[in-house]
Amino acid sequence: MKIALAGNPNSGKTTLFNALTGSQEKVGNWAGVTIEKKFGTLKSKYNPTKEAIEIVDLPGAYSMSPFTSEESITRAFVVDEHPDVIINIVDATNLSRSLFFTTQLLDLGIPVVVALNKTDLLTRDQTVLDIKGLTNRMKCTFVKTIATKTQENGLDALIKEAMAKGGQKQATPFQVPDEALKAAQYDAKIAETQDRARYDFVKEVVRSVEKRQVENRRETMQDKVDRIVAHRWLGIPIFGAVMWLVFSVSQTHLGPFLADTFVGWIDAFYGVVEGAMGDSVSPLLSSLLLDGVIGGVGAVVGFLPLIMVLFFMLALLEDCGYMARVAVVMDRFLKRVGLSGKSIIPMVIGTGCAIPGIMATRTIKNERQRRTTAMLTPFMPCGAKLPVIALFSGAFFSDAAWVGTTMYFMGIALIIFGAMIVVRITGEKNKRTYFIMELPEYRFPSIKRATLSMLDRGKAFIIKAGTIILLCNALVQVMQTFNWQFQVVEEGMESTSILASIASPFAVLLIPLGFGAWQLAAAAITGFIAKENVVGTLAVVYGITNFIDTDALELVSGSSSVAEIMGLTSAAALAYLVFNLFTPPCFAAIGAMNAEMENKKWLFGGIAFQLGTGYVTAFIVYQVGTLLTTGSVGTGFIPGIIVVGVMIVAVIAMMRRGDRMAVPKPEAHLA
Amino acid sequence: MVGLFANAFGLKTRSERPTSLESAAIGETYTINSIETTDSEMKHFLFTLGCFEGERVTLVSVLSDLYVISVKDARYSIDRELASAIGID
Numbered sequence: 020m021k022i023a024l025a026g027n028p029n030s031g032k033t034t035l036f037n038a039l040t041g042s043q044e045k046v047g048n049w050a051g052v053t054i055e056k057k058f059g060t061l062k063s064k065y066n067p068t069k070e071a072i073e074i075v076d077l078p079g080a081y082s083m084s085p086f087t088s089e090e091s092i093t094r095a096f097v098v099d100e101h102p103d104v105i106i107n108i109v110d111a112t113n114l115s116r117s118l119f120f121t122t123q124l125l126d127l128g129i130p131v132v133v134a135l136n137k138t139d140l141l142t143r144d145q146t147v148l149d150i151k152g153l154t155n156r157m158k159c160t161f162v163k164t165i166a167t168k169t170q171e172n173g174l175d176a177l178i179k180e181a182m183a184k185g186g187q188k189q190a191t192p193f194q195v196p197d198e199a200l201k202a203a204q205y206d207a208k209i210a211e212t213q214d215r216a217r218y219d220f221v222k223e224v225v226r227s228v229e230k231r232q233v234e235n236r237r238e239t240m241q242d243k244v245d246r247i248v249a250h251r252w253l254g255i256p257i258f259g260a261v262m263w264l265v266f267s268v269s270q271t272h273l274g275p276f277l278a279d280t281f282v283g284w285i286d287a288f289y290g291v292v293e294g295a296m297g298d299s300v301s302p303l304l305s306s307l308l309l310d311g312v313i314g315g316v317g318a319v320v321g322f323l324p325l326i327m328v329l330f331f332m333l334a335l336l337e338d339c340g341y342m343a344r345v346a347v348v349m350d351r352f353l354k355r356v357g358l359s360g361k362s363i364i365p366m367v368i369g370t371g372c373a374i375p376g377i378m379a380t381r382t383i384k385n386e387r388q389r390r391t392t393a394m395l396t397p398f399m400p401c402g403a404k405l406p407v408i409a410l411f412s413g414a415f416f417s418d419a420a421w422v423g424t425t426m427y428f429m430g431i432a433l434i435i436f437g438a439m440i441v442v443r444i445t446g447e448k449n450k451r452t453y454f455i456m457e458l459p460e461y462r463f464p465s466i467k468r469a470t471l472s473m474l475d476r477g478k479a480f481i482i483k484a485g486t487i488i489l490l491c492n493a494l495v496q497v498m499q500t501f502n503w504q505f506q507v508v509e510e511g512m513e514s515t516s517i518l519a520s521i522a523s524p525f526a527v528l529l530i531p532l533g534f535g536a537w538q539l540a541a542a543a544i545t546g547f548i549a550k551e552n553v554v555g556t557l558a559v560v561y562g563i564t565n566f567i568d569t570d571a572l573e574l575v576s577g578s579s580s581v582a583e584i585m586g587l588t589s590a591a592a593l594a595y596l597v598f599n600l601f602t603p604p605c606f607a608a609i610g611a612m613n614a615e616m617e618n619k620k621w622l623f624g625g626i627a628f629q630l631g632t633g634y635v636t637a638f639i640v641y642q643v644g645t646l647l648t649t650g651s652v653g654t655g656f657i658p659g660i661i662v663v664g665v666m667i668v669a670v671i672a673m674m675r676r677g678d679r680m681a682v683p684k685p686e687a688h689l690a
Numbered sequence: 691m692v693g694l695f696a697n698a699f700g701l702k703t704r705s706e707r708p709t710s711l712e713s714a715a716i717g718e719t720y721t722i723n724s725i726e727t728t729d730s731e732m733k734h735f736l737f738t739l740g741c742f743e744g745e746r747v748t749l750v751s752v753l754s755d756l757y758v759i760s761v762k763d764a765r766y767s768i769d770r771e772l773a774s775a776i777g778i779d
Contacts, residue, residue: 113763458767
């Protein structure tokens with residue numbers, strides 16, 4: 020038996036899905052969190068039979084005629100795949116809109132059971148609903164649910180009802196009058212007539228079953244909060260403060276404190292393994308195990324607490340309803356560079372991980388805005404880049420908080436700059452677009468959900484560290500131990516190793532950026548597999564076992580020695596950090612870009628743009644930094660400026676060409 | 691002084707009779723009389739939200755440059771361009 024969950028955006032489908040199946044799919048308090056269908060099996064707790072019952076969670080849709088791409092998934096599934104029962108999740112506080120979609124679902128002939136969700140809010144607003152009346156008028160059963168609760172949430176009754184309905188026929192609650200249809204002469208008109216009749220029917224039903232004390236159109240406490248939170252001038256500082264709080268808790272306070280304890284365990288483990296192996300194991304194997312695997316992976320895993328705290332904070336943010344307000348605040352600014360407020364949501368999600376961030380662009384209707392957002396979202400430093408930031412700010416800038424903060428602001432600046440360039444290249448700088456977004460009610464974020472999200476991400480991180488990162492580190496260790504004749508590289512001859520000979524040609528290109536060492540080039544390359552690898556590889560190639568000091572409450576131990584081993588000036592170190600953050604993201608994220616852009620020209624253009632951005636920003640940081648600190652430009656300035664100059668000229672030429680294609684600006688404002 | 695403060699928080703009211711949501715008064719409910727756009731998809735999307743001729747719309751507030759409207763018991767934020775496309779009386 021197959022049960023589909025369908026309903027308007029932000030009605031609580033995924034929350035219900037998670038409760039029914041025990042899954043941990045992402046939930047959030049804004050419209051458009053779910054962008055793909057998700058499958059799960061009904062928990063035995065709710066399933067009295069032996070038969071496996073499949074539950075399918077679908078993206079939210081306002082109607083059967085899709086507006087954005089994720090909405091079309093819903094329509095395609097319920098129409099083509101014939102679920103046995105549809106559970107239509109309806110936000111009980113908004114019947115007059117939600118029931119429109121319900122009437123469309125009822126027309127399919129598939130049995131529908133309505134989960135009247137968020138009924139706890141009815142009590143708060145003193146709204147009274149006549150459930151029996153609803154069931155009679157709509158010709159389908161209505162069950163009250165509160166999906167966010169674990170007890171007395173109505174799910175038992177809902178599932179019982181859905182299972183009883185399986186295989187039955189569904190009656191439609193209303194017919195469009197024939198004379199109205201006859202009057203409409205062509206197809207589009209017929210559809211419109213039907214839709215109007217639907218809304219008339221819904222209006223009539225709601226009038227007869229709903230008694231409200233609080234009118235939605237009245238200004239509420241929430242609107243008063245919005246006046247401050249989404250205020251023209253206060254909105255930006257508030258958003259800045261919120262994000263600063265998220266990052267300072269995860270990166271300078273709670274995160275490092277937990278990381279410190281955690282790293283103590285890794286060190287102890289290193290000691291135990293070292294002791295257990297003793298002298299009986301060949302030095303090659305022991306170095307592979309200790310430095311390659313435990314050292315390299317340990318260096319990355321040490322940052323796990325930071326990342327978990329970050330995800331916990333982000334989950335709270337996504338849960339409370341603030342995201343939609345950020346979109347409101349940012350719309351004004353993003354509009355100037357051809358994007359809309361909706362683009363900020365992928366970017367905030369991208370601070371956790373770029374992949375869900377890029378996927379979240381699916382809810383953006385305008386194609387260029389969607390592709391541009393997918394291309395620029397990876398500039399927000401993600402969780403995997405956190406260890407890199409933490410390592411460099413610790414080793415070269417004595418844990419200065421400005422380093423991390425600056426990286427986020429630089430990310431934002433590059434996004435705005437990038438959007439400006441893209442909108443001109445595409446020749447759409449004067450194109451008119453509309454913005455519309457549902458504003459969800461604020462609610463108190465759920466600690467339990469944030470904890471689950473944090474544990475889930477933590478688990479994923481450990482799995483990644485134990486597989487891809489472990490493998491990469493072991494490979495890097497082997498490649499730097501042997502030369503092409505598979506002989507062990509002798510001390511002092513490190514540059515003959517396989518790794519060195521592969522990375523060296525790339526290192527030459529990086530000389531104008533201040534870090535032309537093969538070790539650093541190798542680390543940057545492994546970073547494309549996973550950004551945490553930058554830290555892991557550096558640990559392996561420089562033979563540093565752990566970056567986090569367990570004694571002092573510091574992220575990076577013996578910072579001066581780490582800096583010394585790498586042989587970088589602070590300007591070059593900052594340039595290297597910038598380069599790793601603002602080059603193309605990891606391959607997985609590039610895959611997500613490919614999926615969302617659906618266009619190879621955009622994909623390769625995007626990657627080229629990211630590569631160029633990484634190169635140019637690193638060049639500027641190194642050369643200007645060196646000029647400021649030493650009074651003269653750094654190494655390789657002349658070849659570097661030629662490369663950078665060519666890139667800039669190419670971009671300007673493309674922008675010019677785009678401008679010629681652009682339609683002239685509309686003269687007067689349509690009133 | 692009070693006026694200035696109210697202005698900063700978007701509380702100003704307008705006296706002239708508005709023709710579209712762009713010039714509507716905050717807190718007032720209007721009847722939609724037209725959706726003036728060539729973007730048929732947007733027009734249809736608004737329809738599915740219950741925002742079409744003959745329906746009621748309330749301008750709840752103006753935040754930043756966006757208009758917060760209430761249609762069929764739901765809140766939306768829309769930009770000035772879309773607000774000017776929604777004709778009211």
